[in-house]
């Protein structure tokens with residue numbers, strides 16, 4: 562469904578050039594949940610921006626169902642870490658959720674999808690409230706509801722739970738899994754948290770440091786029905802976690818004393 566071929570990305574030119582992505586090749590199958598991990602500055606956000614057509618790769622290509630991506634495709638939605646920046650404070654929750662659908666589908670259909678999406682994220686009682694009246698975790702649920710209402714074939718998520726507390730994060734992980742199962746969407750999920758990547762994914766793409774390449778694609782052979790306690794107690798979970806952490810761990814800058 563999604564194919565990245567020999568993709569590179571360099572910002573700037575000449576002596577100021579920064580090569581973020583050195584050359585990436587991978588494919589993501591329809592309905593898969595794929596996480597992307599790698600050291601800080603590896604180019605994970607840059608990769609997502611190239612996938613959704615916000616940035617043009619310097620060379621190589623991105624294609625969805627064989628069609629090259631050269632602008633934001635209709636079939637994709639994005640959820641960012643910073644929910645404060647992605648929600649409009651002067652619009653109600655229901656307006657925020659329905660916004661990407663305005664002008665695309667009939668208003669009665671928008672109402673129906675907004676109701677369903679807010680119900681799915683447990684905010685069926687918040688239609689008329691404003692973002693600033695909700696907690697951080699609730700605001701991130703609104704951002705997820707907006708993506709759900711849009712019904713994308715591909716959902717890109719860039720560290721979506723990095724700004725919420727641990728319990729809310731676990732709840733949002735499970736919410737994302739159940740939404741993905743129900744919708745059948747393909748999810749690409751950038752995270753710094755290796756446990757989160759293993760817990761959520763069918764596959765984890767491990768990137769090297771910049772200029773990045775794919776170090777390894779790890780198939781996660783855990784049963785698909787995940788549970789925060791039992792899945793994380795599985796020996797395979799610990800094995801995947803150890804292997805991925807070993808791959809992305811940076812050498813310590815502090816040398817031991819002789």
Ligand SMILES: Nc1ncnc2c1ncn2[C@@H]1O[C@H](COP(=O)(O)OP(=O)(O)OP(=O)(O)O)[C@@H](O)[C@H]1O
Nearest residue numbers: 572573579581600601602603604605606607608771
């Ligand atoms: N607009 C830009 N102009 C110039 N350089 C940029 C720009 N955006 C990112 N970079 C550089 O590209 C490299 C990759 O950045 P990117 O944000 O994609 O990495 P990341 O893996 O998402 O980082 P982190 O894990 O810290 O969020 C970094 O060296 C960064 O400084």
